[in-house]
Amino acid sequence: MTRKEMIRRTLVAGLFFFALGGWFLHLRIHPPSEEAGHLIPFISGVLSVFCVPVLFCYRRTLVLAYLLNGFSVILGTVLMAHFSIVRFQGPLTLPNVLLMTTIPDIVILWGKFALGKALFDLELLRSETDAASKGRFFRYPRMGWWWVHLAGVAAIYALGNLFWK
DSSP states (O other): OOHHHHHHHHHHHHHHHHHHHHHHHHHHHSOTTTOGGGHHHHHHHHIIIIIHHHHHTSGGGHHHHHHHHHHHHHHHHHHHHHHHHHHOOSOOOHHHHHHSSSHHHHHHHHHHHHHHHHHHHHHHOOOTTOOOOOSOTTSTTSHHHHHHHHHHHHHHHHHHHHHOO
16 A cells, blocks of 8 residues: 555545544434424434545546535535524624634534545556646635635625525
8 A cells, every 4th residue: 555545544544534523423413303494414424424525536436526626615614604693692702703603613514524635636646756746726626716716705605595485
C-alpha cells in the first residue's frame, strides 16, 4: 500500500465517522417518524454515511462523491441556519448566537466538506511538488464555485420562505 493510498483510506474513514456522528445527532433531534420534514436529514444522512465514502473509494466516481458531499454540506448549512433562526430564543448576544444555535453543527459539517475536498484534491495530485492550480476562482472545482452555490441556494431558499407561504 502506498502512502497516498493510506492517506486516502484515513480520509475516507474520517468522512464516514463525521457523517455517522452527524446522522446519529439528527436521528436524536429529528426522528423521521415524527414529521415528514425530518426525512430530509434522514435521507441526507443515509447518503452521507453509506454512499459518499464508498464513492470516494473509486476514481471513476470521485466527481460524483465530491459533488454529493459538497451539496449535502450546502443543504445542511442552509437548513440548519434556518432552523436556528426560526427557533432562536433569548437575547441576541454573541455567546447566545455562537452556542445556542446550530453554528457549532454547521462548523462540524464544513469539516466534513474539508475532508471531501482533501480526498478530491489528493486524487488529482500528481506529485508533491505540483504547483497550486491557477485560473478563475469561481470555476469548478475551486472553492469559489462552492461559495457561489452556497449563496445561490441560500438566496433561493430565503426567497422561497419569504414568498411561498
